[in-house]
Amino acid sequence: MIGLGLPAVIRSKLRNAWTGRVWTGGNPNGTKTGLNWPTGIAAPLAMVAPALVLIPVLGLLPGLVHGGGFDLLAEFIQAAFSPSLDPLVLGSALKGLGTTVGIALLGWAASVLLGLVLALASSRQVWTSCCGHVWPANLLRRLLALPRSIHELLWGLLLLQVVGLQPAVAIAAIAIPYGALVARVLGDQLDGLPSGALAALRCSGVPAPQALLTALGPPLLPGLLSYGGYRLECALRSATLLGVFGLGGLGTELKLCLQSLQFHELWTGLWLLLAVMLLLETGLGGLRRRWLMPRRLGLGSPSSGSPRLEPGAAQGSGSGRALAAWAPAGPGLASPNPARPWPLPSSPLAPESGAGHRDQGRAPRPDSLGRRGREMVLALVVIMPLLVWLARAMGVHPLGLLHWQPLPNLGAASWASVLALPWPQLVGTTLLLTLVAAALAVGLAPLLLLVIAPWPWARPLLQLAWALARLWPPPLSALLLLLLLKPGLVTAALALGFHNLGVLGRLLLEASDDCPAPAELALKGAGVGPRLALLYGRYSGLARSYLAYGAYRADVILRESVVVGLVGAAGLGTQLLESLSSFAWDQLLALLVVYALLTLVGEDLSDRARHWLLAPT
Amino acid sequence: MAIRERWAAVLAGLSLVLLPAALPGGTPGGPSLLPPAQAEQPQGxxxxxxxxxxxxxxxxxxxxxxxxxxxxxxxxxxxxxxxxxxxxxxxxxxxxxxxxxxxxxxxxxxxxxxxxxxxxxxxxxxxxxxxxAFHSIFIANTGSGLKQIRDVKGLTELKGKRFTFGSESSTSGRLMPQYFLAKGGVKLADFAGGAPGFSGSHDTTIALVQSGAYDAGVVNEQVWRTSLRDGRANRAKVFAIWRTPGYPxxxxxxxxxxxxxxxxxxxxxxxxxxxxxxxxxxxxxxxxxxxxxxxxxxxxxxxxxxxxxxxxxxxxxx
Amino acid sequence: MAEAPAREPGQPSPGLGAPSHDLPWLELSQITVPGRGRPRLDRVSLAIGGGERVALLGPSGAGKSSLLAVANGLLRPSSGSLRWLGAPPARSGRPRRRQQARIGTLWQDLRLIEELSVQQNLNSARLAAWGWPRALLNLLWAVDTAANREALAQVDLGAELLAQPVSALSGGQRQRVAIARLLRQDPELLLADEPLASLDPRLAAELLQLLLNQVTPRRALLLSLHRPDLLAGFDRAIGLRQGQVLFDQPACSIGPADLEALYGGDQPGFGP
Missing domain, CATH: 3.40.190.10 (Periplasmic binding protein-like II)
Structure with a gap:
């Protein structure tokens, strides 16, 4: 039961924690804890346990470091402080950035639209209320798993082969897998909504479409906006990554600069990209707070607050209830238990804890709902023509995507050569790469926060480092790491782990800032040091949702492992790039199928892990 | 204060959305995207x-x-x-x-x-x-312990070394070198780590071998000469060990x-x-x-x- | 981390401002905490000695919580001085934490760590004294079972609860576990902010007795109370109104007139 589908590293740690425990008594009262997580595995430890993967990694590292690259690395770091300000360089970086942002925005918009339509089409509620059957929804859900399982980079490279080099390729490459993801998340949310309102409307004779819109629209909107915003951030990262593989924009420039070791020019692009990314994240964060949307990843979902306090809590804060009800249930998105009220500031003993103020700040004022609606419409009105203009400026012709070029007929497929590929090794390496990278990312984020806990000044530095990590497409980190490390699995895992650490770290920080932890304050008040107070007081409550998100992230990393293929010896990704450059369609097809299968299994395991972790006790 | 914050957020969002519009050039068609007019070019x-x-x-x-x-x-x-x-x-x-x-x-x-x-x-x-009659040059890091070799048989020295090609599809950086390696009895799996690397370009190969990331690599002769001339390749760190026979x-x-x-x-x-x-x-x-x-x-x-x-x-x- | 000398319960605390009986355990002089409009605390001075049981009375908004927050070091006053066992709050981290370790607070929401077992929660009171190895071991192993069993016994709970997750306990059990945790901390100054506010009368009386029983000559108790009818076990009562001390006198001498002055028109009923 423990850790079904959790990365093996975590699982084994958890199991050790589990079996290593001495039970000081049975469970004489027969308490309700079917899952013994709260006692069996110390939650805060489970959170940092994945970082144990550092031990083998650090052990291997000295053997991997080669002396040569330190000069280059020093040059690289120095260049960070003196990016090239040459107008030509700046101009081309800005132009590239424009393309990247354009691709991200258009791809994102297309994916949200696509996702919304597909979500409706794959919702059981919609099908039941429209025609009484559920099977079309289930069928579509299964079908949607396929586009989702293939990384946007692969979509990009495949589309490039089929329709040639055109701006719409990068956009479609983002829109297809993202659309399927949005569809799944929204579909789950739709079906998770209480069906009472809908049934009531239908009973009173309201036609299906209107009933659906009225009953499901408003509760779905905040989740859609919140998740949509999150997807926009992802789209910016993806657009950069696609550029690294030649699909246009700043990524292309970054890669070329790095390959020719022009670090000053490289940093010009990096700083610009960082500025845009932070602007986007702050802007979206601001909107999220303004429109009272749920926090993206219900990390830090309620767990403190005794049951005894709950009735009071529920009536105490309208916002608490509203937030909980909106908590989306998508990948990594939240507790599956919307009935749980938000944790509330309850002790007046901590007047400066800030929690109270924050929650008060969130309480919707009577006029806020109407205002929110107006602003959303305004935003839509601004964005729509902008998207159209962008598409025209970039020369996007969606119809161009239908202009299929015939694939070259390069002789009969030779399945013997496909079978001759070292499959077990390829798959094994890919899985190992995923596990190591995931454990690094999941474990390091809380560990680093712990390390810097006593030093407030270190926090902005860590945030900057994480922002850079998010920003850096993994293949570029891999190339950079090659200046220092020998190629191979660990190098690839470090690159992948570093990137995802940036993503996870930010979420963790956000969640831990958002969720009041009275226990942490209490510990500090009793003279416990900042690190132990954080570990005991805050991580205890965060562990479940954080690990649940980590499980989702591991699934993402599996998909992403293709992008570090160019480091060599990195499993399926490496072989895929090789087959692509040989135009070996048969191998490519086989590799894609295997990849898709792996990611589907991975997704399933990660889902199970999440459900297990988030299951109400 | 709160209001200002909100407006800041809204402005930030808007300016971000408008960013592409504010960029010079009007057509943000990056370096590798085709200018729009060319995406479809009606014949005649x-x-x-x-x-x-x-x-x-x-x-x-x-x-x-x-x-x-x-x-x-x-x-x-x-x-x-x-x-x-x-x-x-x-x-x-x-x-x-x-x-x-x-x-x-x-x-x-x-x-x-x-x-x-x-x-x-x-x-x-x-x-x-x-x-x-084009040539490839096998190069090595001075710290790799590799020495200049006389003929194709000497390539066996590369077994067990970290080795990088250029691009996967490069003739002088991959195809012909791999052909000569095979002739010399070296399989790709013989390199350290069980596979060679692919640096992506000749210049990168030189940089990576020079840095020591790889013990050895192979580049096209013309690029190698240019790098030596303009000093990008440091003779104290990287040197040529073998020049292949010619090929088109x-x-x-x-x-x-x-x-x-x-x-x-x-x-x-x-x-x-x-x-x-x-x-x-x-x-x-x-x-x-x-x-x-x-x-x-x-x-x-x-x-x-x-x-x-x-x-x-x-x-x-x- | 904080390697304060591990003090076992019952022993007199060594070092830093060791309690000598002429020094007050807690001393506030001219403490002011600004608030919106009028100050939350306005030049409050008081001193509490070892072995004293002091009740803090006053209507809502009188500043009881602020006073307790100042007393346990969470709230920094804008002016005035605070002394614990004769020493001002240290500025640097470690000595400060060593001082804090001697102040135990019973929070209204208890602030137990829901995800951990009773045993781990009880041990969390010792974290200030423990180093990392023991703190981590506590998350993996049953540490200090004997001491925890004893602490539970003092609050009339059985040792079989030790392995239970805190989230599985009943309301009354949670209150007792929180007090047992205080006992494990073994503080010299016990602060409690309306610990009885949401309890039924019988439980409230029991718990209050339990708290009062913990006061020894080397331990003082300051408890904010919303029910003047429960004053019986206290030595002293301090009345707080609009951020100022209205009275500070023996608990037995508090009469209806004092309460009338303190609460004004809205005097709380004497018990339900």
């Missing part, structure tokens, strides 16, 4: 544009210096509009040629064969004097439909223009110098039979 339109490209085998700044010169010169000679479209990797160049997004491409030996196989009717137009390499390939689009006899004119470049003309001299050649000469597909053979042997051509 008044002024077709000749789009030239090249495999990105070297530093981008060099490519960006060289090919606009080529475009300008061809434009002058042929009287049609010529633009240079950069691509990011070898495979993309082949694909862009197949999908008709590039009209005239400077291919390597292997990519040229791949392109012609994927686009029947494509014409081999010209090659440099040095391409008749780079060449210009044109689309099969050039005559239809640009008028009868256009491909012939194009070929004539390229092979007419001489060092006596200052403009053309600059181009030839950047190409590292004295002049171009006619070439035919037959010259690349050997490459195709090796490509099939190694599995890069199927």
């Amino acid at each position: 339109q008044a002024k077709p544009v000749l789009r030239i490209g090249a495999i990105p085998d070297q530093k981008p700044e060099k490519l960006n210096r060289l090919y606009p010169l080529v475009a300008a010169e061809l434009e002058r000679q042929l009287g049609v509009q010529v633009t240079y479209v950069p691509v990011v990797d070898y495979t993309a160049a082949v694909t862009a040629f197949r999908t008709g997004d590039l009209d005239l491409v400077w291919f390597g030996g292997l990519t040229g064969v791949q392109a012609r196989l994927q686009k029947p009717g494509a014409q081999v137009l010209a090659q440099r004097d040095i391409d008749v 390499d780079y060449h210009w390939i044109g689309q099969p439909n050039l005559d239809q689009r640009f008028g009868k006899g256009f491909s012939r004119k194009l070929q004539g223009a390229i092979i007419s470049w001489r060092t006596t003309n200052p403009q053309q001299k600059q181009i030839l110098t950047l190409f590292g050649a004295q002049q171009f000469s006619k070439s035919t597909a037959a010259n690349y039979k050997q490459i195709e053979l090796v490509g099939r042997q190694i599995g890069k051509i199927r």
